[in-house]
Amino acid sequence: MHPISRRGLLRAAGAGALVLPLAGRTAPAASADATGPHPWVGAGPFTHVYDPSTTRRRYLNDHTLVRAGDRWHLFSIVGDSAPPGQAPDSAAEVSLAHASASSPAGPWSSQPDALTVDPSYFGEEHLWAPHVVESGGVHWMFYAAGGRTGAAINAATSTSADLSTWTRLPSGPLFRGTAARDPMVLRIGAEWVMYYTELSAPGGHHQVCYRRSTDLLTWGDGGVAFADAATAADGVSVTESPFVVARDGWYHLFLGPRNGYEGTDVLASRDPFRFSLDDRAGHVPGHAVEVVTDGQQWWASAAGWFRRGLYLAPLDWRSTPPPWQSPDNPVAAPDVRGRLNVLALDAADRSMLRRVQTDPDTDTWSDWEVFGTPAGAVPALGRNTDGRLEVFSLAPDGANLHHRIQRTDGSWTDWEVFGGPAGAAPAVARNADGRLEVFAPAPDGALLARRRQTSPGSTTWDDWDPDFSGPVGAPPVVAANADGRLEVFVLAPGGTALLHRWQTSAGGAWSAWEHFGTPAGAAPRVSRDGTGRLNVTAIAPSGTAAFHRRQSVPNGGWDAWQPLLGWSTAAPLTIAGADGRLEALTLSPGGERLAHRWQSAPAGTWAPADVSGEDFGEPGLPLAGTPSAAADSTGRLHVFAVTEDGRLRTRVQDRPSGGWRPWAAFGDRPVAALRPVAALRPGAPMP
Template sequence: MLPISRRSLLHGMAGAGALPLLGLGGARAAAAAVGDDPAPRWVGAEPFAYVYDPSDSGGPRYLNDHTLVHARGRWHLFSIVGRSAPRGEAPDSAAEVSFAHASAPSVRGPWTSHADALTVDPSYFGEEHLWAPHVVEADGRFWMFYAAGGEGGAAINLATSDDLFTWTREPSGPLFRGRAARDPMVLRVGTEWVMYYTEVSDAGGHHVVAYRRSADLLRWSEPGVAFADASTDATVSVTESPCVVRRDGWYYLFVGPRGGYEGTDVLASRDPFRFELSGYAGHVPGHAVEVTADGGTWYASAAGWFRNGLYVAPLVWRDDPAPWQSPDNPVAGLDALGRLTVFALDAADRSMLRRVQLDPYGDGWSEWERFGGPAGAVPTLGRDADGRLEVFSLAPGGVNLHRRVQRPDGGWHDWEEFGGPAGAAPAVARDAAGRLEVFALSPGGGSVARRRQASPGSLTWDPWQPGFGAAAGAPPVVAANADGRLEVFALLPGGSGIAHRWQEAAAG
């Protein structure tokens, strides 16, 4: 269970109705290009690399919401920092009372730790915690905006510095307060500054990304709403860590957690004050994602309770939808000879690897070996009625799906093209008649398609059924009920709910 102290600031309001199901929430931003500006790009990321461990003599520490700022030839990191919790537990975010500080010549490192930049001060208008720092440089100074809570409720505070090492709080106190105001991010838009932050709306308690405007970084306007999510669930926030960047005439909002704790959705808009789910432009598999450019390359940085430090990945801007990205866990299943077989991606070149249990009842395993085939994502497995494994893999770049089938003697047939919508590795299950069924997300999450084996164990498959499901915010999952009927579940666009569809009869 998540700690209440951080998430409970987001209070859902009773009586708020859910939005109706959307037909194409995962579609590309609908706005047409204006003038010479190109259409919005699809956004993804290359694999994240672990670049900084903030642990000290007291033991392992984690980072969370953070900021990166380039000044005087070096990159500086400021971040929520806390003591890592035992495996399987979430830390107490109320104990997040200081900001870690490190610097490096590049966002990729190597990072050098410095003394924590700021520590909570209860005498300063009742500060209770230090969350989500964001730093900008203006008028010869550095300005750090952060969430601090305290007397009078949620507050956004300010500290300034001349050297990035010594920080002084604004004497007049918090810049403003809100219902759940936190996770500030400040961007220069035209002749003014815009602050985006996490909030809950007065009407219905929806999770929103709010904004305020300022000419001097000290006095801020009344709030507006840049993005409103359908969710009113008080225990789960889905508009955290907002980060907005401008590229080629479009603004891109990175916001999460969406599609899981370590998931960030991207929404594109020409208007920096209005983002909608119809502007869905991609997904980055990281928590508290920040976006920056270093030497002409765009990077996403990520951190979180369970990662013990900072991760960095190059951003990818694409003309076509990026394949769904998620943490690269291995996948395993029993093969035709009753042995566990594990598939994973090589960390260096993303090729597919396999390791096989040598004895079904023993502990010995083969060495890792290359399995060949396309490897745009971790594959998924199906098991035929006679025990043979079938491997389904997404081609690099999401061109299409491929499949490789095990022979009865434990060997393997060659790879073959399987077609399909190719937005993600598919979900696979065996129906009550023994036939494998595959459910696949289309590029950009526009729909879900289905394909079924012609008969149990057959190498022949029926044609794709492209209209099996409408838009989804993540790849579907499938499981069999007690009577053998298959049931498919899919996250709705933007995480507004979960849809499901089930067979009316076993094998029907």
């Protein structure tokens, strides 16, 4: 039987090692008397610390970091990069790269490959996901291999001081499985425990399994530590890169890809053999995340198909959940005078910044001004019936939401506490009767709360309704139907499904929650086209493709999901132009390709037919996230995008519903990129 390949599973993750300051250190068992809530996990910005490229551009993927003596060693899948927006062929991953450094932050020196594929060794066809541990002066490398006789977990050993020489076990694979890959080994008490990914059966559920050993050579029967709702029959792989950290009586399972290709969720448990989506403990915005400590600082490392090598970020063990980021960065909307307002966060201290379009005809803008104190996420905007804007901001620690209201003369009230705690800036929409409604998740996503104005344009609000929804896996999105009825869309925890709920009458009661789609990789987006129909976009669990679904008629039911664009970091942005045609933009993982499609007519077919779309971005300027967009008072669309290094760029239609001018700088003040990569400079100093 042929093993299930990375490509066949839309393989998008890796496994590796918990590296502690002393070789062979044992992770403690969970203490029986440990009490209190689990720690939460977040990460600072990732910095590029090692590029394996020489004469051609190369990537690293599943990797491991280990210290031997006074040197750190990196072992990793390595391969030739594909063109931007395309995935490489995982079947060509046939060697394991090796590099060494004096610290995880580098500088890293390339070494000869540690292993190359050996078809004569029990049918090896690929080399994936190395993981290294030390025991009794011998380093053991576990890796995923296999071939026509089935997926296998293999091992090689090294006694060389520089870990340059590796010898495969003459006895062959440690064990085989349906799709066994991504081994990670942790010492717990007197045993070694191997975590790896597997399927419950061919076409079955994705799982994180475990086996136990006392000698690293003989492994017991497999057990299931985590079972995912997704199956291989869904055509996606959403349970990869298992990595377990034992710390302070808790076990934290890092698992990806979640929230797109470049995302890793964290689950916490007292029991190292039982994890659940109910035990969410954070998110790290990187791919194939490993956890490493030098004894003083904890780090998250990441690598993947769409990046150039190894990235490192400070890992943050915290008492509160890290906030979700807003879907739009920056956020833009016309104000009471019809002028576009653009709000972003300062790159240095995350204070809120604002620019105003002073003349739409000449497209001139004010300078940046400080509009608010540091925030935990880009704010959200609501627009009252008379055009007055209302800004909703998340406190840095999620303790409260704040808001600020525009007056009819264009001035603004002071900031006021709006409520909380909250896990993200809220979704905002205007009800059929003109009242603004906001929807905000709790910091841990355990519930979704709703609040609305007491009357249209009022400065007073009803109390929060905390029972609008149970657990959510991402911030909600909301839009108004053509008849004014609001409709809310959410991602279920772990991306297991999309759900929606709508008002059954204008300004009235709400329906029950219903399934709106199968597993998805991130929060959806929603917009309304020129015919009044709602359109929803979403991505596959690993970000391999983007899809859209629209109402069959305004206010009515829904057509089937249809493909829209290729690899995507998040659900594509869609926005209607002056003639009602939707424009769609999606950013590929790695940020180097911004794909663009548009409707030939309102609610019509999409052009071009090729789902790769037209490249709408700037060569050599990778973006930090999917752009945002807004229409000005002339009807022209403005697209705003933040580059990886925090430069804000804009592209504007030359006329309503027309072509596009070239990209241009949008002010000279750096803004927060809010992306996993803070710099693309190998060997850059750590923040």
